[in-house]
Amino acid sequence: MPLQLTAKPTAASLPVYIVTKEAFANVDIGERSRAWAEANGFHGQEGRVLMLPGEDGGIAGALFGAPADHSGFSGLATGTLARQLPAGDWHFANAPDDADLAMLGLMLGSYAFSRYRKQDGSDISFAAPKGAGIDAVNRRADGVFLTRDLINTPASDMGPDALEEAVRTLAKRHKATVKVISGDELLKKNFPMIHAVGRAAAQAPRLIDLTWGPRSAPRVTLVGKGVCFDTGGLDIKPASGMLLMKKDMGGAANVLGLASMIMAGKLNVRLRVLIPAVENAISGDAFRPGDVLTSRKGMTVEIGNTDAEGRLVLADALALADEDEPALLVDMATLTGAARVALGPDLPPFFTDDDALAAALAAASQKVADPLWRLPLWAPYDKKLSSKIADFNNVTSDGFAGAVTAALFLKRFVDRTASWVHFDVFGWSPMERPHCPVGGEAQGIRAIEEVLLQRYGG
CATH class of the missing domain: 3.40.220.10 (Leucine Aminopeptidase, subunit E, domain 1)
Structure with missing residues (x-):
């Protein structure tokens, strides 16, 4: 149209x-x-x-x-x-x-x-x-359309291979650089959890790494969950639970839409986009409940549920991002059903210890009609992730505060970066609205872009 x-x-x-x-x-x-x-x-x-x-x-x-x-x-x-x-x-x-x-x-x-x-x-x-501002409107629409297109494409045409190609296409348009670590090379380069989650799939797991902008500019790193389809693994989802799992790469789609806006707007940043792209498939090589995985940071994780795989691939990518100590580290993921129970499909929660960033995001979300809501990184819940045989578990045993405990899990892998924020997005509009049909949806990226514009200009 x-x-x-x-x-x-x-x-x-x-x-x-x-x-x-x-x-x-x-x-x-x-x-x-x-x-x-x-x-x-x-x-x-x-x-x-x-x-x-x-x-x-x-x-x-x-x-x-x-x-x-x-x-x-x-x-x-x-x-x-x-x-x-x-x-x-x-x-x-x-x-x-x-x-x-x-x-x-x-x-x-x-x-x-x-x-x-x-x-x-x-x-x-x-x-x-x-x-x-026609140029600004067009670049924001382009970013949203890219996000929607990626999410709406079924996994048969949007597996790890196709997601990598989408990143390369975007990079070529803006003269960015892309590097990819794939298959068993992930083990050699110390990304064991990305490898473990994706090794059972027909298409090899990979870490896609895009960089753009002058090296001297403030570093902004975006990490997006790229689970191109989520069966749940050996803790398999029911059929009804898989119907929308093509959207489990919605975090990756959102950060690519945001990256498109940033590059088209020529923001004064050194942009890095990290996407762990996998399919959580089932085969004889699938990782199992009860397995203990060693992460990039060296911490060990007991697998309480193979359907909590997104936080595992994000953890290795966040650890890499954190090593660079960027000025701002943003991760986006279709991570928990608990976030939807708490706030519904329209209002993605975000988690950060940076009060100034939280206030800026809240103000920007209202200004640009991109709803967001801050939820707490409630430290007392961190002990719910304890394990008797590993440093911690990937899930809790009581099921309470699932979005909070997932955010706390990710927080363990970010200890050098001063400003980090995690978004738990739905990535989908379940009903038609004036600005969007039913289907894949960009959430939070226009608010984030507004904050970046205020901080780093265009």
């Missing part, structure tokens, strides 16, 4: 009037259009779009019912227009509250995953309001 943003409206451009239910009576749309709205029962209902007739029988414009509040995703409500306006040139007749968010909502709402079937849509050109 192509949608293009332009700097100025054309002579043929039609107006879209943004109205709310409360303020509709005061909007000047003309007597004829108001009579038409009344005849059609339109009075500014949120999300409703009404075409206005022209004197020649054609379309003269449109009314759009905008949300009255500014919470959650409301700033992106304009995405509805991308799916309901007919083809042609359009512009806003009155200024939206936030021009950038309004245009981003339009772009995000135009997305359709068309790899396997043709998607119907209209060719729409929309003139950006004064003050809107």
Whole structure:
């Protein structure tokens, strides 16, 4: 569903009037259009779009019912227009509250995953309001679309091989460098847990390492969980639990979407992206419950459950990232069902000991309509990961506070980096919204980009 943003409206451009239910009576749309709205029962209902007739029988414009509040995703409500306006040139007749968010909502709402079937849509050109940054909107939309495309692609076409190729394609576009450690080479290079989780799969496990930017710039490292499909391993999931497991590489997809934004925006950072790419498969070579794995940091981990594999591959990647002592270390993962139970699918939790970073993320999430919520790294729960035969276990025995204990597990592998934050994302929209269809979704990356822009500029 192509949608293009332009700097100025054309002579043929039609107006879209943004109205709310409360303020509709005061909007000047003309007597004829108001009579038409009344005849059609339109009075500014949120999300409703009404075409206005022209004197020649054609379309003269449109009314759009905008949300009255500014919470959650409301700033992106304009995405509805991308799916309901007919083809042609359009512009806003009155200024939206936030021009950038309004245009981003339009772009995000135009997305359709068309790899396997043709998607119907209209060719729409929309003139950006004064003050809107078209380049910024486009690069953010591109980052979100990359994330969605990667998550939506089934594991048959998005295994570790294809995920590596996606990284190489992104790197080529921005002249970044990619190195890959694959298969048994992981053991030689001391990434034993990445190897253990992925060794049973047909496609070899690997650690993908992208770097970009001047060496002298502040180092920002992104780590994304790249479990391309998760059977649960020998602790196998039920069939219903595997239906969405193509999205278990959602952490990797999100950090690649964020990396795309960073590189396109030319931020003054030395960017590094680390993706442990594996499939948690079952064969005679699969790792087992009760096994003890030695991590890159030398700490031993007893396997209480093979379905808690994401934290294992992240641990080795985080240990490598931590060795560089970056200014900021971010990891993203579709890690726990407990995070969804606590906060639902729309509100990803994040964990950090850096209060200034947490405050900046919270403010940015509201500014750019990218919801996030901080949860605590509650130290007393750390002992729940104890083991009688290893340094610690990969799971707890009581099942409480699963998102917190998973974050505490990861924290054990970060001890040099001053500022680290972990995001437990769902990576999926279970219902259609104005700015997104059902399917893979980017979460948190626009808020993170906003913080990076404030810190390191573009």
